[in-house]
Amino acid sequence: MMRKRLYNIGAILQGLGITFKFMFRRQPTVPYPSVMKQHAPRFHGLHELRRYADGKERCIGCELCSSACPANAITVIGAENAPEDRRSPGERYAARYEIDELRCIFCGLCEEACPTDAIVLTPRFEMSDYRRGSFIYSKDRLLVPPEAGVGTPPDERPNGIPADLGRVAEVKSTVDIAAGYSATNRGEVLKTHRRGLAG
Amino acid sequence: MADNAAELVSLTIDGVPLKVPKGTLLVEAAKQIKQEIPVYCYHTKLGPAGLCRVCLVEIEGTPKLQIACNTPVADGMVVRTQNAKVDAGRAMILELLLVNHPLDCPVCDKGGECDLQDYAMAYARGTSDLADPKTSKPKGVDLGPTIVLDEERCVVCQRCVRFDDIIVGDPQLVLKDRGVRDMIATASGDPYRHNFTGNVTELCPVGALTSKTYRFKSRPWDLDRTQTTCTQCSVGCQMFSDVRFGVPLRTMSVEHDDAISDGWLCDRGRYNIGFYDAKERITQPLYKRGDTFMQISWDDAFALWARAITDAIHLSGPQSVGTIGGGRLTNEEAYVAQYLFRALGVNNLDWRAGRQRQATPGSRGGTLADLERANAIVVLGDSPADRAPVLDLRIRKAVKRANATLVRVAPLDVSPVPSIDVVDVAQAAAALPATASSIAVVWDGIDAAAVERLLDALPENVTVRTYITSEQGNARGAETMGMHPRFAPGFAAAENGLDTEAMLAAASDGALAVLSIFGANPALRHPNGPLVRAALAKTPFVVVSELFMTESAKLATLVLPAKGAFEKNGTTLNATGDALPVNASLQAPEGVLSDLEMLVGLAEQLGVNLPAQEAVHAAVIEAIAQAPAFDLGDHAFRTRAAQAATIPADGLRVAVHSNVFAGDGTSAHDERIVALRPLAEALLSTDDAKVYGVSSGDRIDLEAGGLTLHNLSVAVRAGIARGTLVLVDGLATAPANSFAPGAVVRVVHVRKGDSTLVEA
Numbered sequence: 001m002m003r004k005r006l007y008n009i010g011a012i013l014q015g016l017g018i019t020f021k022f023m024f025r026r027q028p029t030v031p032y033p034s035v036m037k038q039h040a041p042r043f044h045g046l047h048e049l050r051r052y053a054d055g056k057e058r059c060i061g062c063e064l065c066s067s068a069c070p071a072n073a074i075t076v077i078g079a080e081n082a083p084e085d086r087r088s089p090g091e092r093y094a095a096r097y098e099i100d101e102l103r104c105i106f107c108g109l110c111e112e113a114c115p116t117d118a119i120v121l122t123p124r125f126e127m128s129d130y131r132r133g134s135f136i137y138s139k140d141r142l143l144v145p146p147e148a149g150v151g152t153p154p155d156e157r158p159n160g161i162p163a164d165l166g167r168v169a170e171v172k173s174t175v176d177i178a179a180g181y182s183a184t185n186r187g188e189v190l191k192t193h194r195r196g197l198a199g
Numbered sequence: 200m201a202d203n204a205a206e207l208v209s210l211t212i213d214g215v216p217l218k219v220p221k222g223t224l225l226v227e228a229a230k231q232i233k234q235e236i237p238v239y240c241y242h243t244k245l246g247p248a249g250l251c252r253v254c255l256v257e258i259e260g261t262p263k264l265q266i267a268c269n270t271p272v273a274d275g276m277v278v279r280t281q282n283a284k285v286d287a288g289r290a291m292i293l294e295l296l297l298v299n300h301p302l303d304c305p306v307c308d309k310g311g312e313c314d315l316q317d318y319a320m321a322y323a324r325g326t327s328d329l330a331d332p333k334t335s336k337p338k339g340v341d342l343g344p345t346i347v348l349d350e351e352r353c354v355v356c357q358r359c360v361r362f363d364d365i366i367v368g369d370p371q372l373v374l375k376d377r378g379v380r381d382m383i384a385t386a387s388g389d390p391y392r393h394n395f396t397g398n399v400t401e402l403c404p405v406g407a408l409t410s411k412t413y414r415f416k417s418r419p420w421d422l423d424r425t426q427t428t429c430t431q432c433s434v435g436c437q438m439f440s441d442v443r444f445g446v447p448l449r450t451m452s453v454e455h456d457d458a459i460s461d462g463w464l465c466d467r468g469r470y471n472i473g474f475y476d477a478k479e480r481i482t483q484p485l486y487k488r489g490d491t492f493m494q495i496s497w498d499d500a501f502a503l504w505a506r507a508i509t510d511a512i513h514l515s516g517p518q519s520v521g522t523i524g525g526g527r528l529t530n531e532e533a534y535v536a537q538y539l540f541r542a543l544g545v546n547n548l549d550w551r552a553g554r555q556r557q558a559t560p561g562s563r564g565g566t567l568a569d570l571e572r573a574n575a576i577v578v579l580g581d582s583p584a585d586r587a588p589v590l591d592l593r594i595r596k597a598v599k600r601a602n603a604t605l606v607r608v609a610p611l612d613v614s615p616v617p618s619i620d621v622v623d624v625a626q627a628a629a630a631l632p633a634t635a636s637s638i639a640v641v642w643d644g645i646d647a648a649a650v651e652r653l654l655d656a657l658p659e660n661v662t663v664r665t666y667i668t669s670e671q672g673n674a675r676g677a678e679t680m681g682m683h684p685r686f687a688p689g690f691a692a693a694e695n696g697l698d699t700e701a702m703l704a705a706a707s708d709g710a711l712a713v714l715s716i717f718g719a720n721p722a723l724r725h726p727n728g729p730l731v732r733a734a735l736a737k738t739p740f741v742v743v744s745e746l747f748m749t750e751s752a753k754l755a756t757l758v759l760p761a762k763g764a765f766e767k768n769g770t771t772l773n774a775t776g777d778a779l780p781v782n783a784s785l786q787a788p789e790g791v792l793s794d795l796e797m798l799v800g801l802a803e804q805l806g807v808n809l810p811a812q813e814a815v816h817a818a819v820i821e822a823i824a825q826a827p828a829f830d831l832g833d834h835a836f837r838t839r840a841a842q843a844a845t846i847p848a849d850g851l852r853v854a855v856h857s858n859v860f861a862g863d864g865t866s867a868h869d870e871r872i873v874a875l876r877p878l879a880e881a882l883l884s885t886d887d888a889k890v891y892g893v894s895s896g897d898r899i900d901l902e903a904g905g906l907t908l909h910n911l912s913v914a915v916r917a918g919i920a921r922g923t924l925v926l927v928d929g930l931a932t933a934p935a936n937s938f939a940p941g942a943v944v945r946v947v948h949v950r951k952g953d954s955t956l957v958e959a
Binding site for chain 1: 303305306310338339414415416417418420421
């Protein structure tokens with residue numbers, strides 16, 4: 001009986017030893033939101049819709065993202081570009097583009113499917129809100145500001161065929177992972193941009 | 200061919216022995232063992248062309264691969280459709296087809312249902328040896344009011360060119376230029392326009408020809424597909440309604456629908472689907488107080504309607520209640536309508552709201568396949584091309600493929616296929632070839648005396664098949680279901696009531712208290728417009744069920760918002776007597792009821808017990824199964840409106856011409872077909888144009904009996920009888936029934952092309 005109890009004390013000490021060991025190490029938790037953690041380089045967060053350097057939308061409304069989406073979170077309705085108000089290179093653009101972020105499982109298949117690198121998952125993850133409806137993100141919240149566009153539009157390439165079709169890396173690099181990334185701050189930047197555009 | 204049909208040839212395809220009729224093409228023979236051979240230029244309905252070369256197969260004994268689409272079977276032939284040699288051949292053909300084909304599948308309307316995509320996946324190598332850039336060609340070329348061409352995507356299979364030539368008989372599309380610069384265009388450079396243009400978008404194996412109305416609206420996998428029957432005319436083509444988010448985006452033909460549509464659709468049926476969500480649509484019952492309509496609830500509408508009927512029957516008997524219409528209802532609705540009113544003792548029922556008098560051809564009625572096999576076809580009255588376009592394709596097929604003789608009596612349009620155009624019935628019978636053993640008579644159901652003379656004049660000992668093209672989709676159904684003053688369902692004798700003419704005459708004398716109009720527009724379509732307007736104005740309670748504020752609805756006391764054909768279920772009876780299903784593919788707007796639901800609501804208020812749904816179905820099936828014993832122009836269908844066709848010495852007589860795009864309801868409120876709508880045009884003979892000093896493009900004002908019709912554009916046509924002025928039926932901007940029937944019309948003003956006004 002006695003020996004059994006002593007044996008148990010040994011096990012308890014061994015367990016507590018691990019606990020005590022961590023008491024003297026650096027804390028792994030951070031006081032969020034005043035301190036932000038560095039994301040993994042390929043973290044899948046909130047989507048954004050990119051533009052080309054000339055401000056035209058990359059999205060051509062082809063719906064391949066919504067077809068690839070395993071959660072049926074994306075709805076796209078295409079339309080024809082009007083000659084006087086061209087939204088995207090080529091003939092077609094997305095008249096409506098909506099992602100239900102509550103349905104989204106952030107798998108990134110939309111990003112893989114996109115032939116023009118228009119839809120990209122950013123490291124931004126803070127999307128709390130009071131109403132479920134607010135999580136349906138449409139073009140007004142997904143599109144980056146015109147001056148944030150990158151890449152040459154395919155119109156200017158021979159035959160209008162994008163040379164970088166399917167190469168995501170080029171576009172991904174617009175987020176400077178090494179310099180750290182404040183999701184909250186970036187949201188503020190986007191809001192200011194939009195306000196500027198509206199005003 | 201008929202001799203060879205019995206003779207069978209045995210051959211082996213992919214090791215499977217089979218026997219097929221002599222003359223069968225390999226590509227068709229392979230279908231019997233469910234072996235699909237890829238094709239682009241070949242199409243079952245268009246035949247072989249041997250242009251794309253993708254259908255390569257290996258035939259034992261021939262050193263090179265052969266094309267399956269243009270090789271007839273031979274006895275003892277050993278064919279292999281799947282092996283390394285064949286695959287290599289097809290891969291090479293596909294590589295060549297893809298040399299200049301743009302990789303814009305993500306934005307292409309055909310992407311997802313494209314033969315080039317499918318076969319490239321199945322047979323192509325996946326890489327290309329092409330080092331140079333692809334050629335650039337114009338994209339989004341406007342071919343006409345319905346079709347957009349992407350020249351880069353075209354694989355020059357010429358299916359569209361052959362469709363125009365072989366099926367339509369109006370070869371507008373041609374292949375212009377040669378080599379790498381070849382492109383599809385109209386030979387004349389004019390917009391591509393006939394009644395069947397939409398079919399080329401389905402024939403095109405790639406995304407070169409696409410519909411303007413569906414351009415970039417959706418991808419094929421988004422669409423919810425429902426098979427239904429087109430109810431825009433009396434042919435009853437089967438079609439698919441493709442809906443996304445409750446909006447009908449496109450319709451597609453049913454390729455294996457050989458019995459009815461032969462796999463084609465006309466542009467009215469295909470494109471006139473945009474009215475369902477038109478903002479002008481009525482979505483709440485409207486009740487007229489003074490001169491304005493006010494919105495009321497359905498309960499109030501039913502109460503008012505029932506009250507009006509009960510009061511009328513109580514005060515002046517059931518003969519003071521009348522019901523017109525039914526040609527746009529389903530069979531079930533028409534049956535319930537006549538059941539309800541006959542249960543009240545009302546016998547004043549008539550589906551005929553337009554010019555047509557008869558819709559059922561009777562004992563000698565033929566099928567559409569019979570029409571195709573006739574030796575001679577006589578067309579009497581309105582051209583089927585403008586009333587039942589897809590039926591007209593059968594006539595063209597008979598003429599073009601089987602050398603049938605087409606005789607047309609006093610036609611107002613030009614036939615695309617060779618025809619003998621005569622001025623009267625007697626000449627028509629004389630023009631028939633003596634060798635003809637089967638004759639088809641296609642009538643518009645209007646002039647009963649003429650068709651009777653024609654049938655009498657036809658030679659004895661020949662098989663005669665009769666056809667009636669109707670103004671409304673389910674005219675035959677309404678007639679069969681007993682929406683007729685003399686017939687109960689199934690053409691059983693009924694207690695005689697007033698027909699439309701008599702009802703309108705009674706109404707203008709103030710003898711009618713309630714007139715209910717279902718899916719009909721007599722104010723615009725009835726030949727005696729002044730009478731209809733007087734009758735509707737004089738009748739105290741006029742109920743019209745409609746989708747839009749048509750001319751008739753404007754004159755109503757109570758307007759009830761009705762469901763369209765895509766929003767309800769039921770059956771319809773086409774011109775050749777086939778009962779066809781109408782399946783709902785859309786949700787109707789809130790507050791809109793089907794005519795059946797309206798009748799049920801009314802019956803509840805009136806305390807009439809309607810039969811249960813199963814009983815209605817059984818009654819409809821039984822009525823359709825009855826074989827009527829009458830012929831074309833039977834006296835049971837005649838009404839007293841017989842008009843003398845004399846040519847006036849001074850002035851013009853109005854003749855009315857159907858147009859499949861006319862109307863002021865569903866076709867007027869659809870922006871997809873605005874460009875296809877007929878103009879407010881007056882056709883004049885060359886003689887009369889000289890008399891009045893007008894030429895095409897001038898504008899004229901007309902006057903007869905104090906009634907006027909302003910600003911009609913003149914079109915001078917050869918082939919129109921002197922003294923005749925042809926107007927298009929069913930245009931609210933220029934109603935063809937503006938004048939009383941038989942009125943002598945004078946030209947009062949002429950505005951020349953330079954807008955100078957000339958007193959005539």
